Amino acid sequence: MNLSPTRISSPVTAPTPAGQGDAAGVQVRRGDTLAAIAQRHGVGLQALIDANPQLRNPDVIHPGEWLALPAAERSVTVKPGDTLAAIAARHGSSVAALVQANGITNPNLIFPGDVLRLPGSAPRAAAPATPAAPAAPALAAGRLPDTTGLDEAARYELYAAQVERFGDAAARQDLADGRRVILALRQDTNARAAEGRGVYDDRMVVLWQGADGTRHAVELRANTDPSGQYEPGGPYARRAVGGDYNGDRRGDQGRLAEGTYSHTRGSFLGASALMAGNDQVTERDTNHDGRFDEGVRTARGGYGMHIHVGGASNTYSAGCLTLPPADHARLFDALGTQNSVRTVLVDTQRLSAEAPAAAPPAAVATPQRTLSDADWQRAATTLGVDVAAIRAVAQVEAPGSGFLADGRPKILFEAHVFGRRTGGAYNASHPDISSARWNRSLYVGGAGEYPRLEQAMALDRTAALESASWGRFQIMGFNHQAAGYADVESFVQAMQQGEGRQLDAFVSFIQADPAMHQALRDHDWAGFALRYNGEGYAANQYDTRMAEAWARFSSN
Structure with missing residues (x-):
């Protein structure tokens, strides 16, 4: 990550492509x-529509479809996590051609926000004819999908659709960005099955798209259920x-709840595992019948429900998600070098061939990085509050957007927090960024907060990042664990x-x-603001x- 304004806030100017006759294509994701595609590639929407006369309805495009980019406007904006190799693969070019077209001296050093010219390449507006993939099986509630006979791309489409339907905005964005995402499908099973040893009747799927567009599943x-051998007072209990x-x-x-x-x-x-964060919600068997249908849920927190290896004929789950040894090894092979992953847990009772009416794929946070109405509603439903309450917090913390006009997140650097987190070591030498107490006059505001942050980062990077509030909701960096992240980076x-x-x-x-949480539900704004x-x-x-703000949003 690089927070330098010369790298993130000042994209390079894209040279105008030489010829009007050049053709290039982009594959719909x-x-x-x-x-979204027009914005991502720096072209006009109408120009993109005009370049693709084969489209009968510009509101209907499909993943995998190839579209022509207007030849005179071909460029792409670098996203977080992008590499030249990935950009080249997405746009039918090569690293060497991108380097030459953009005068890049170090192909391993590109930055989010940079605008790169896409060099001329073979026309790809029309995708080569490929055999039709086998039809995806109809989904049936209460059953794991039968994917026999499907190739890997078809399996990916089937499972990715469930991530789109049931995953949160971050999981959907991870999938779109090419990161691994785990889909866990639960067959609701009594904890006392197999005399308390548990059964492997669920399924995990590791999903991702490669830089070359290849889809993996x-x-x-x-x-995904605990085993009765750990049930307190249960008939098969070995340990409570x-x-x-x-x-x-x-x-x-x-x-884990869905x-x-x-x-x-x-x-x-002693074995590789995926360790739980502090974002877990659990269901509890309070009537002790091996089922989790009493509706008793805990508040979100850290409950230590990891993903780890079980035995060949014993799941050894006290609440964790477990896999047999061979599948556990395949899990970590599939994850590659990725260090963290989002897991979307869904009960198969919710699977069906019908897509939900209120959550189309386009409801994901858009490439412009803004929230849709569906995003606000999903958050409100998760928290059990009204949408107006969440919008009110956002409006006060960062009116209008979580980002500056230059594309960087809005921040506010707190000198008194930096002073506290560094033990006052820089209060005398750097009074503008480190102080013993809060001082309103030290704020610069807007983009001017970044030089203050960068000056502090040069002294103590971690303390500096922890001393700034970030984004639409201005969450302090030192609250990263409560926000669901293991470290501030x-x-x-x-x-x-x-x-x-x-x-x-x-x-x-x-x-x-x-x-x-309760104060937000109750619209107790003094109690909420205090915390x-x-x-x-x-x-x-x-x-x-x-x-x-809540009163205004409630009346709309």
Whole structure:
């Protein structure tokens, strides 16, 4: 990650392509719209439509379809995580051609926001004829999909559609960006099955798209339910695991509720594992029948439900997601070098051939990095609050957008926080960025906060990143764990990727504090601001401004 304004906020000027006769194509990705493609490649929407007369309806395009780019305007904006090799593969070019067309001296050094000219290449507006993929099987509620006879690309399409339907904005964005995402499909099984040993009747699928557009779907046997051998007081109990959640003085087994969760590579019981974050919601078996249908859920937090290896004939799950040894090895082979992954857990009872009416793929945070109405609604549903309440917080924290006009996240650098996190070591030598107490006069505002941040980063990078508030909801860097990230570097990187990530961080942050969560539900703006903004909230009128914003949004 590089926060230098000369690299992130000042994209290079794209040279005008030499000839009008050059042709180039771009392949439609899941969730794309013509407007998104036009923005991503720096072309006009109408020019893109005019360049593709084969389109009968410009509102209907399909993943895998090739579109012509207007020859005179061919360029691409570098996204976080991009490489020249990936850009070349997406646009039918080569690294050497991109280097030559853009005068790049170091092909390993490109930055988000840079605008690159796409060199002339063989026309690709019309995709070569390929045999039709086998039809995807009809999805049936309560059953794992039968993918027999499907090639890997068809399996990817089938499973990726479920991530689009049930995953959060960050998981959908990860998939669109070529990162691995795990889809876990649960067959609801009694914890006492197989005399408490558990059964591998669920499925995990590792999904991703390669830089060359190749689609991957690695299917694995798995288990997502706890086994009865860990049920407190149960008939097969060998060891009791689970707290008392209903006051009957007996521990209650737990499992992950459906949802999207973050896992980070680590070690558990001496083997590779994906370790849980603090974003987990669990269901509890409070009537002790081996089922999780009582509706008892915990607040979001850290419950240690990892993804780890089980035995060949015993799942050894006390609530974790487990795999047989051979499938566990394949899981980590499929993940490659990726260190963290989003896991989307779905009960097969929710699978059907019908797509939900209210969540089309285009509802993902757009390439312009803004939130859709569906994003706001999903967050409100997750938190159990009204949309107006979330919008009110966003309006007060960062009116209009989580990003500056130059494309960087909005930040506010807090000198008193930096002073506290560095033990006052720089208070005397750098009084503009390190202080013993809060001082309003030290703020510069807008893009002017970045030089302050960068000056602090030169002294102590981690403390500096932790001392700034980030994005649409101005979450402090030192709250990265409550926001769902293991370290501040990962948090800051996510905040740069879009308002979808910023919204997900807000949801996790609220769920990590039950008192703050309840205050938001109750529209107790003083109670909410105290926990969200700190003891000085009244001096800055956070509570009254949020109340006023909520009233405005509620009346619309």
